[in-house]
Amino acid sequence: MPALTIRLAQGTPCWVSLMTDDLPGAREFYGDLLGWTFSPGPGQLGDYVRARLGGEPVAGLGVSSVAGFPVQWTTYFAVDDADRSAQLVRECGGTVAVGPLQAERAGRLAIAADVSGAVFGLWQGEEHPGREAGPQPGGPAWAELLTPDADGAAVFYRSVLGVPVAETGGGAALLVDGRPVAGVRRGAELRGHPPRWRTHFAVADVDLTARRAVELGGRVLVGPQPTPRGPAARLADPRGGHFSVLQTG
Incomplete structure (x- = not known):
């Protein structure tokens, strides 16, 4: 009898992954800042590790094989x-x-860009939901x-992911089971940067975390607000x- 595959609901943000040109440095920075430990990831993804929090995987870190690919x-x-969604x-x-x-027995993936060029991934979870x-x-x-183009993005993700998109005070939100799981906002602060999905990590104290990031060699782009x-x-x-x-917290 085949094993039961349990996946998160279609359209749920389920994973974040960093592509960098300095994997040892990224492990040191994020490990200290966010309390992560690391374990090997799927071999097909090259030099790639999984970040763990309390023993549970929370993110991936890898080395880009594309020269000049931005750290993101x-x-x-x-x-x-994943195949149908990619189509x-x-x-x-x-x-x-x-x-x-x-990606071995972990699941099946694709990396795509929406109509404005914002990069995102599709994940069909198997052993790793x-x-x-x-x-x-x-x-x-x-x-x-x-x-x-928040309006165009809302139409795109509603069509690709098959989830409702509701208007909010500052833009729109993707809904899964009636609750917001991701936001879509007109990025006035892009200032020449390409459209992008922004990853937010939970912290207990945003001021202390920002200061620690600087101590570890990072930068504060916009201070706590x-x-x-x-x-x-x-x-x-x-x-x-x-x-x-x-x-x-």
Whole structure:
């Protein structure tokens, strides 16, 4: 009898992965800042490790095989069929850069870009279903798309992921089982940067985390400030990878 595969609901942000040109440095920075330990990841993904929090996987870190590829975090969405979802990306005007491909027995993945060029991933979980965002310090807490075309993005993700998109005070939100799981916002602060999904990690104290990031060689891009989801700050790691921290305690 085949093993039962349990996946997160279609459209749920389920994983985040950093592509960097300095994996040892990233392990040291994020391990200290967010309390992570590390274990090997699927061999097909090259030099790749899983970050763990309390023994549970929360994120992936790898080395990009593409010269000049920017250091960045990628948000993955749970899908029931990665091949079908990748085809929908193409039909809706996006592009598929990687895959779909099998990551050993962990699952099947694809890396794509939406109509504005924002990169995201598709994950069909098998042995590794992924992890849903939550308030636990050190883990992913929220995903938000910054884009010059929030309306077009809402149509794209609704069509590709098959989930409702509701208007909010500051943009829109992707809904799974009636609750918001990711935000879509017109990114006035892009200032020449390409549209992107922003990864937020939960922390107990955003001010202390921002100061510690600087001590570890990172930068504060936007200092701690109130947001609808709680105090947050935008940071960069020593190699320029942007991410946010959100105080959930």
